[in-house]
Amino acid sequence: MTTTIYSSTLMILIAVAISNLLAQGFKKIAPTYINLLVGLLVGLLPITNAAILSFNNEIFMTAIIAPLLFFEGQNTRVLIVRKMRRVTLETAVSMAAALAIVVGLLVHVIGGIALPLALIITAISAPTDATALDSVTGGRQLPTRVGGVLRLEALFNDATGLIILQAGVLWYTSGHLALGKNLMAFLWSAGGGLVFGAALAFILMICRQALLRSRWNLASSQIIIYLMTPIVIYVLAEAMAMSGIIAVVSAGLVYNGEAQRSRFSDPRQFHLSVQLINFGSEILNSFVFVILGILLARIVTGYHASPATGHWFWLGLLVYGLGLVGRYIHGRAIKLTSHDAWIFSLGGVHGTVTLALALSVSVLTATDNQLVLLIETVVIILSMLVPTILLRYLLPAKKTAKLMRPKMTKMREKMVAAGMSQLAQLSLTPAVEASVTYDLRDQLRQTRLQSFLRQWRQSSWEPKTFTGDEALQERRALMRAFDAERQYLYELALTHQIASKYIYDLYSEILLAESLVLDPANQTES
Template structure:
């Protein structure tokens, strides 16, 4: 029951953060808004009491895993193939150097034992592509660095986990088993790729069989394919928990499966357009909600850690020094590595180094230390140091990127032109509607719908329409047929207007044409579905 209540509160918080971002704080990244909402929840005792204690396994398995799956699905497998050498270099070579440099540096500068220093260093290596978007909002990230940061963040989590396991065994046993560590890495990462590849191909095969089954999943636009949607939504959870059960990397498994399913989506869209559209909407909804929840939880936990007097390192402020060392070590190694080994320019090297933002996975890994034989005081040091690392990795690039990156140019004229063209397009449709020999009732009802395309209807007008439709008798099949015919003719008139503006008069560019044409098509799909459902 507690988990259900926590989920509801987090979802409501995510919804509120999205609304607040769009309505009041459009210039602030949604991730920062979500963190502020999370901090607010933690400060209010009643709301804080509704949120269950943080569980890293649930957090990674139920929130991070689907986000990584969706991120992988937005990445072409061909792109990964072209950059496989770079991926290995960044996620193995660079991550290892970051861990070594941060671990040794932390040990020498603070006196913390080497095993504990390497635990801290290992946790500091995973980066978060979603978090990167929060510090580049409104700015143009160079294409090469954008791809490198995205590919790195998809695959470096496994390296961090393996290094963390090695450091914990070192802490507990007092020595490092290098052959075992190397084998664990190969088995975990390689096994995750194999498991994710085999299982995802099997799931693709099953989905394609279901999609083409004439018995239960007829291939037409009006079959919503609910069983296929369920299979799709269950895929990241099956892959993550299945991979973890056999001892391989669940994170690598879901990422690789997402890459495999990217190609499936490209070649299955028209097999059932309704299904493809619905899945796209589901992915958008879940991505927004889960991403917001990640940062709400981060805000909650940062406040809880700050307010919890039991979380301290023997009354010392060593955690501040260690957090700064971890951040600077990762920053400098990232810069030097890509500068020397990838032959990147000075400016782009700094952009890549600063773009390595730490977020959800780093935080979750810090909490997994509590489940090991690490001492409570040492765990507190890990928790506080990694929290500071996350904050620094967000704040520093947020400031410096304002000087390093060009701003996105907002074309106010283009937005104004779109509004004008849309209004003229709607007016043309309304003129065509009122020239038809149809009933006054149909003219007024459809006019209301057409004006809604531009948001030019009031709440009062809506309730008047609502009152009319509630009192109205159900339409006869003949009336529904006539209504659908009118809508088709009106939408075609709007299309013709757009095509003339684009192809004949060249008043609008292709991007603007595609946006408005898509609006008409979506409106027609929604309206015509009413006729089919009747």
């Protein structure tokens, strides 16, 4: 069978689905690691590995990383970015550049690597990954300031690494380091990407908002325009030699403000957009780490031993260790406590963008190319493994959903009982009462498969027995029950026994269920 982009995408999506399902059964392991392990398995098995095309950096950055960073930018408040702009510049630009240069010099001196190649290696390891950070914290609570700095650093430091990488590649091929030219290229890439992304996003936002307030508005068209925005902005920015990554991040920041102030203009459309963002972010995050696993497997299986076997491991250890020390020093420089500076240092996790940059360098000799890939593989693995082990001793544990599960179960049972109590006060036919009782009990998520199949058979094969009056009875009974459930949650909230977010979760479930009963646009029956 000829491998195509369709078969590759299908195989990776299957791996994503399986790994996400497995993650539900292994709650003690971060989902990211499950994605990574499944990706490794796919890459190691000849039959599945053959079904996936060779890595294409351009497609990966355009179709996966650009939308993912756009969504992350949209989930970041502009006010936070403005408040932390100085420390963000110091971390994502100054620290990243300083580390690439200083660590590159030390790798050259200690490791005996040519300076241009050492700069390429350290530039590739400059970008950090906010998504991978979530997996290594292991359900632990990051200090607020440290978490904010790490997330903003991950959003903006990709451009720094890319420009330094371009400088290293030019030095490697020509033998000359053009500092002035590279500085101007950085200013154009980062500054231009920031302005261009924000400006184009603002224009598109104005167009969509004008459309939203006109008789021409159509949710499907709006969603298509929205989903295409990061891809279009990234492609146009890259075509003008600007940072497409910074462009899509700044575009996301613009859209954050839009979402805050236009959510009630068309609630159905806004709700659909939020669900698509959440779904897209989850799938793309999983997609990224499955691909990372596949790439790591291919690098390891494609490794050819040489007289310097093992040298690459010590160089990877050196790059990661020096980076760790440098990040700690920077943490202290931005006035973090020693404890928080170590957390900041360990929080510099590397992921698929780092490996994508390594794979994008095509001018290296075969030996140097293999050396770079192996070193970056070591850096990525260490940057995920070391904090996973150490942060559990440095960070306090979160109150996880597992600890709340018994309380949530009891709260849900009492909520449904409050709704069921209303049925006795209504005059319902036996058929309506049975139907409503099943629907309410279904909220407990404890109905048996046999019971569901009985309901499915009645719905699919037996003629509908509800008269017009019975259909009205059913709707009113459900409304009455939902009202009682909401009242129970409201009274529970007043006691302050349960954190508000858990009560809000159940309350929003009831509102969504109610919309399925009342709103024709949300109903599946004709």
